[in-house]
Amino acid sequence: MRATRITVLAGGVGGARFLTGLTRRTDPRRVTVIGNTADDEEFFGLHVAPDLDTVMYTLAGRVDPRRGWGVAGDTAQVFAALAALGEPRWFRLGDRDLATHLLRTRWLRAGRPLSLVTRHLARAHGLRVRLLPMTDDRVRTFVHTEAGRLPFQTYLVARHARGRVRRIEIAGAARARPAPGVLTALRTADAIVLAPSNPLVSIAPILAVRGVRRALVHRRAPAAAVSPLVGGRPVKGPLHRMLRGLGLDVSPLGVARLYRQLVDVFVLDHEDARWAPRIAALGIRPVVTETLMRTPTHAARLAAAVLAALGTR
Numbered sequence: 001m002r003a004t005r006i007t008v009l010a011g012g013v014g015g016a017r018f019l020t021g022l023t024r025r026t027d028p029r030r031v032t033v034i035g036n037t038a039d040d041e042e043f044f045g046l047h048v049a050p051d052l053d054t055v056m057y058t059l060a061g062r063v064d065p066r067r068g069w070g071v072a073g074d075t076a077q078v079f080a081a082l083a084a085l086g087e088p089r090w091f092r093l094g095d096r097d098l099a100t101h102l103l104r105t106r107w108l109r110a111g112r113p114l115s116l117v118t119r120h121l122a123r124a125h126g127l128r129v130r131l132l133p134m135t136d137d138r139v140r141t142f143v144h145t146e147a148g149r150l151p152f153q154t155y156l157v158a159r160h161a162r163g164r165v166r167r168i169e170i171a172g173a174a175r176a177r178p179a180p181g182v183l184t185a186l187r188t189a190d191a192i193v194l195a196p197s198n199p200l201v202s203i204a205p206i207l208a209v210r211g212v213r214r215a216l217v218h219r220r221a222p223a224a225a226v227s228p229l230v231g232g233r234p235v236k237g238p239l240h241r242m243l244r245g246l247g248l249d250v251s252p253l254g255v256a257r258l259y260r261q262l263v264d265v266f267v268l269d270h271e272d273a274r275w276a277p278r279i280a281a282l283g284i285r286p287v288v289t290e291t292l293m294r295t296p297t298h299a300a301r302l303a304a305a306v307l308a309a310l311g312t313r
Contacts, residue, residue: 004030004312007189007221011036011051011202013068013236014228014293015195016058019129021299022193023059025307028128032185034212036197037114037133038141038170038205039152043091044082046101047108050153051202052118052133053100060125068236071096090158115179132185134206137176141201142169143242152201161238165245168200173208186215191310192263194225196291198239199258200246207262216262222310224265226302227252230292231271253278260284265309267291267302285309 004026010019010033022031036051050069057063057071064070074094083089093101100121107117113136122131143155145163155161186192197203207213216223228234229252243250249257252268252275259266266284268275269291276286287309293299 004190004307005032005185005188006030006191006193006307006312007032007034007185008193008195009034009197009203009206010055010195011039011197011206013054015051015197015202016055016063017068017293017299018193018195018226018303019055019059020296021293021301021303022306023129024296024300025303026312028059031129032181032189033129033131034134034182034185034206035118035131036202036205037135038139038173039156039201040140041091041151041153043093043101044087045105046093046098047105048091048093048101049104049114049118049133052131053097055131056100056122056125056127059127059129062125070094088158091153113179115181130181130185132181133179134182134212135176135209136179137172139170139172139176139205139209141205142171143167143201144169145245156238161241165242168204168242168246170205170208173205174210176209178209178211182209183211183215186212186219189219189221191307191312192216192219192221192223193306193310194223194259194263196226196228196235196293198228198234198237198242199255200239200242204258213262222265223263224267224287224306224310225256225259225263226291226306227255227266227268227272229255229272230269235292251275253282256282256284265306267306267309 040049064072141152144167248254256279267287273288279286289305
């Protein structure tokens with residue numbers, strides 16, 4: 001395959017798994033990943049970046065394969081000791097994982113921007129892709145339910161995504177500047193992919209950063225999105241509850257509507273082929289294939305289908 005510059009917007013387990021397939025099908029050095037940082041949170045005084053770390057650990061071959069996040073074979077002695085001292089037990093951090101958060105926090109407090117810290121951590125983990133946070137500024141996702149305005153990690157982890165979602169707030173995004181390299185990666189890409197990540201809390205915060213949505217609307221490269229739903233349900237996470245709570249269709253069509261004007265191609269699973277004509281009516285070309293990524297081989301096949309649809313093969 002010719003050297004093609006590919007920019008991927010990604011977050012969460014689905015996005016990270018797709019990237020494992022993509023890096024098998026194209027030169028990783030030509031791939032730029034723009035990662036969501038709106039679910040970053042402080043735990044035990046440390047800056048934790050779940051989406052960036054999931055991508056980093058997955059591409060480094062260190063991720064826990066069962067959970068899809070965290071470090072494989074990690075222990076939790078420090079977490080257990082903190083819990084014994086009365087600290088909250090709901091957000092578990094592994095001992096090896098702590099090293100990443102300790103270093104990130106120290107450098108951020110020393111005044112280094114998140115983009116520079118992320119570049120160092122990615123290199124230290126041996127990543128060959130370029131991993132960029134969406135912004136160096138503080139952006140946070142809040143989920144509004146009957147329990148009130150909840151930080152995303154509180155909603156997802158502490159409350160197990162319970163409660164009807166009334167609104168999703170992406171605080172600070174309108175003022176946030178894209179991290180260095182983000183807009184350039186979108187403008188100079190030969191192909192752009194919106195990974196099979198949650199469109200409301202993983203992709204939407206990236207799009208909400210100043211200038212990013214505009215760059216996609218005025219893109220010169222073809223763009224594709226991969227549906228995170230199979231048979232009306234997400235492979236992982238509470239997307240179906242979020243869509244339903246917001247009054248949106250819990251279907252690939254509902255997701256495709258969120259990406260109207262932003263993509264040329266929408267990839268959906270064989271189980272959802274019946275939605276293809278209605279997606280085509282939006283002016284987006286549907287591509288039906290297998291989207292479940294049970295193994296890296298499945299992820300590579302999906303990536304190959306996406307690249308073919310974008311004309312990069």
